[in-house]
Amino acid sequence: MKEIEGIITDAPKGGAKYGKFQIIEDEGNIRVQTLYTGICGTDRGMVAGHLDFTYNPEGQSFTVLGHEALGRIMDPGSSTAFKKGDLVVPVVRRPGDCINCRIGRPDNCSDGKKHEAGITGKNGFMRKSFVDSEEFLVKVPDSSMLDYAVLTEPMKNVMKAMEVFGTVSRRAIISSDDSTFEGMRCVVIGTGPEAFLYAMSFSDLGFSTIITNRHPIDDNRMKILSYFHITFVDYSKDDSLIGDNINVIVDTSGDPGTIFRFFRRLSYNGIALLFGTNSNAPATGVDGRDIDRMIERNLTLVGTVDAAKIHYVQALEKLSRWGNMPNSPLKNLITGIYKPSDTGIFTERNPNEIKAVIKWA
Amino acid sequence: MKEIEGIITDAPKGGAKYGKFQIIEDEGNIRVQTLYTGICGTDRGMVAGHLDFTYNPEGQSFTVLGHEALGRIMDPGSSTAFKKGDLVVPVVRRPGDCINCRIGRPDNCSDGKKHEAGITGKNGFMRKSFVDSEEFLVKVPDSSMLDYAVLTEPMKNVMKAMEVFGTVSRRAIISSDDSTFEGMRCVVIGTGPEAFLYAMSFSDLGFSTIITNRHPIDDNRMKILSYFHITFVDYSKDDSLIGDNINVIVDTSGDPGTIFRFFRRLSYNGIALLFGTNSNAPATGVDGRDIDRMIERNLTLVGTVDAAKIHYVQALEKLSRWGNMPNSPLKNLITGIYKPSDTGIFTERNPNEIKAVIKWA
């Protein structure tokens, strides 16, 4: 056992306490000082006691929270890949022994026996420091990324989803006549941090990209979207601005009614990427005409979760690009910086929050 | 205009008449004698006037029915690829000018402007003979296939779906540890001809394959399934025989309730291929937990329609294999052979029918 100072919850019951706790020792011999941890819907769901699938590490009656982190190497231990002072992002999923885990793809785990730091059976990163193995740490290529590299974890999900998109979209030609995606249309449902990162990625690919929600958004959000050539539509006001013949839908809401509302507007060979979860979302009716359309139009609906280490590497490259662009508003995705003791952040949410983070050092 | 003897309907109003009619001339200069045409749900839906999307060829007030056909070259015209007497299967879809049509993939048409013989804007093959172009005729490799090559059209849909399956399944490793599909489970919903052909294909791949419906099936069906190592389950009686952890679902029912019933049992990285349509099927509720599962398990749901010429070639190879196996029951998929004047076949259906065909010569 080892004493740490951090934030814990009791999975799946909930609650959040900041303080000093005795935990089972981490595996590995690289010590990392935590700099920032991001707060996401999963953390809040755990604290609220809404996530039945979460569980404490074996031998502990609680879980250290936190899976979105940025740290700095304090002691590289036996690793030659890292040196003291390097910025690193830890990997969330830890492999089991299924065929996908065996090749470094626990994001595609075939039997559910992987673990997730801060979520299922492994302590997370909301603490002053942690220990890990080389295999699960990703180097931040550029120290100028200090202010926003904590976005790597949410961004890596987008990179894995883009991989899935790349794979399934090969079933037909979905590009324009000139090989680009100019003129193709992407609609991202939701206005949270993942929605922003998805929309920015599809805009980069050349898609005419809309982000949509059922309420207006604040100026900070509007400025970021404008910078990345993304249009916002409040679909509760004027749905027709979104129109038909959508080529790609990305959902971050987890709400079936909203998903199928836009799914019915997919054009031929259209693809819907489902990423957001909300297990309490009410049912929507799906009828024979929906199935018909899915077939006649060769539509594809894919769920995608988490990411592999390669996607952290890709996420860091993408964030480096966005963060270093002239007058980049990337940092403005982080709308609040909190102290570890501000555990109220898990139960209250500023309506204009995109991403809230805790500063540890 | 040209006189033909065949079966027509008035799309989308319906009806079926056998007789002599004046039609606009076919394009091409290869004359083909029709030997057999198959009858499927689309033909019956057209005759019943249920298919709103169907329409007559420009300049005609009716459509010659029939898209499943086997013919014999009467006059190869200018073609050197065919000679008199060759068995051929005509292609259903005729390309428009979208990016997918332009490369011989009207099955993936991006704008819906293709045509389909006997369905949308082009005369079908339920007539004594027809004229076509080399581009749209596929040679039957082996004259011993005379008795069952009319199954090529339904089978080509399966081959295209297998291509789609091959593409989307690359998003994760879905095979067993030994690279085969041994131990993987496929459930095919429906007991019609397409369901049989799908089940036989997945059984060939090595999947442990179940075919299921909500009523018992006759002896002929049971014998065919047994030959191809496929298990039948009447899910209205004992659903638990199907179990959980299904790897692949194929639906030929078009019924959302049935689709989602089994979709909820897909294992990690599971894939659902949707092929059957039934626009009148009632709605089923899809809720947040369904979306959740789709994401957490990396599930994929794909609609797939029609096929390209390459899939007719593949279908003929597969049918040749199955048809030539010792004591093959393949021919028993054809459960009734009718005369062109038996137009009652479009409105009545023998409960033990798998595939009914009309013999033209």
Add this chain to the structure above:
Amino acid sequence: MKEIEGIITDAPKGGAKYGKFQIIEDEGNIRVQTLYTGICGTDRGMVAGHLDFTYNPEGQSFTVLGHEALGRIMDPGSSTAFKKGDLVVPVVRRPGDCINCRIGRPDNCSDGKKHEAGITGKNGFMRKSFVDSEEFLVKVPDSSMLDYAVLTEPMKNVMKAMEVFGTVSRRAIISSDDSTFEGMRCVVIGTGPEAFLYAMSFSDLGFSTIITNRHPIDDNRMKILSYFHITFVDYSKDDSLIGDNINVIVDTSGDPGTIFRFFRRLSYNGIALLFGTNSNAPATGVDGRDIDRMIERNLTLVGTVDAAKIHYVQALEKLSRWGNMPNSPLKNLITGIYKPSDTGIFTERNPNEIKAVIKWA
């Protein structure tokens, strides 16, 4: 140790002896009676002492020869997948622990630490019976294949090569305008059993297929080729019959001069599959214009070796199709059946031999 009756060599020194020998015990508990073993260039190379990379199993001063086999289950041991009397084909390569071996793909072994029965570090199948594990035995789907299922091992190489072809060919569209391979041209170099199986496979795909060698071939070969719509060209006589604008080349000769002779005739997006090896083959000159052509035409040159278990399954399906076709000449690929004591077969080769096999029971 265990006594066996079979044929051994001393790898890499060579020689071939038939008799009774003490070997280390096989792993597994399924006993298989050997029915046929095929003889290939590797066996002859080993007996001649030409293959430096071969080695005896640890703890033995010799190797039981033979990697091409067909057997019958004598005792299924603890396996429920097999029953007494089932025909089976054993897998040649046994995985090491690299990332490809770990997922059942020792054919793509990343570090060379796999073993091969009868070749590198594991006893082969030229003996009355052997013991193996379920993981390494493939069921022959149909007992009517008794006479030719020994061709599974050479055929599985072709199926793996077809997989590689499928993967690399996705870099551009290589099919005809109608999505088929009609009009595309494949040239297979060599007239041995692998060359035949490759040519038959490409002909099935729809390629206009030529098989070529620098000498005439006998009537048996000509009849088989004719049945499968393959053209033979003696390139030493009239090379121009092969022409330019080849889309695919398959080499089974291992001779660089011959490979590049035809490689220079590849059309745009052309692919060369290299399968045959001959380490003594003399050098050929490759110059700047060859490299130029490779680039300007987007050519691909791929080596492919061995196969995974899934390819044995596919090979058996393909052989079943070919073997059951009306008047199939498939069996005629086996041109000689020998007794185990006929060890002279390893050093002499009938000029009209396609595949020689040893009958064990």
Add this chain to the structure above:
Amino acid sequence: MKEIEGIITDAPKGGAKYGKFQIIEDEGNIRVQTLYTGICGTDRGMVAGHLDFTYNPEGQSFTVLGHEALGRIMDPGSSTAFKKGDLVVPVVRRPGDCINCRIGRPDNCSDGKKHEAGITGKNGFMRKSFVDSEEFLVKVPDSSMLDYAVLTEPMKNVMKAMEVFGTVSRRAIISSDDSTFEGMRCVVIGTGPEAFLYAMSFSDLGFSTIITNRHPIDDNRMKILSYFHITFVDYSKDDSLIGDNINVIVDTSGDPGTIFRFFRRLSYNGIALLFGTNSNAPATGVDGRDIDRMIERNLTLVGTVDAAKIHYVQALEKLSRWGNMPNSPLKNLITGIYKPSDTGIFTERNPNEIKAVIKWA
């Protein structure tokens, strides 16, 4: 006919003249002011009269040189995609009507009937201004890229090659156990601009990347390489620094001897990307052992030429990332800026040149 001020050559005879000339009118109605044009080996080869495959546009006795360009929209004509002042890069290849050209992939042209601006049958961009169509102009996303966006044309070749690499590498798992390319090794042959862009791309992917040539390189080059974590090796001095077990080779030399020197060191599942051409390069001997190795190790050798419009979009994104990194040395790839009248630059080359450009405005 239309008067222009620019640099012309007489293809394939050679020479370079700067002045005013009457040319046939360009197609399109968007007028672009040329800002920079890059000079590459092809331009110099044309001026020297070494490139037999080049030819003048129909109706002209000369060709306006230049295919690497950056321009600014002077008059957007009927286009709504561009506005006056936008920075744009013109596309080099113009499609013919083959199946690949038809889908916007003239880089994969199946019959060689495409044209290339400044090279084969179409006037290039070394002139004060030119006219083009929306289809062939790519918007530079960010005006801060003015100083280096002329590198888009060479970079788009790299992006296409990376696509090819992505496709062919799917034949086996080539990544590390953790899904990244950490520990994988890439060797880039050559030290010109394309070699740099390839090396930077593979380093970004996570490969341990070496760039090599047979002579030392200057400080400017060394600094750029260091910034991008690339190692330089003078292989004429100490070849052993490169070692064996290379995973990827990229060749920009076009020299067969050098290519095969390193090809023989490829590890299992290794890939060689051939990009550089030098039709005068002398022959090297390739023997049976080379072919053997290619097969036993499942090696892949691919030629790749040019790129599609989508790769220009990707190239601009990559350059934006590199160019905006803190203290980025990207601009230092441009080692000389010349006047249009400095036609001596086509025949003399500064030994420390990476990329020389002509400034037009």
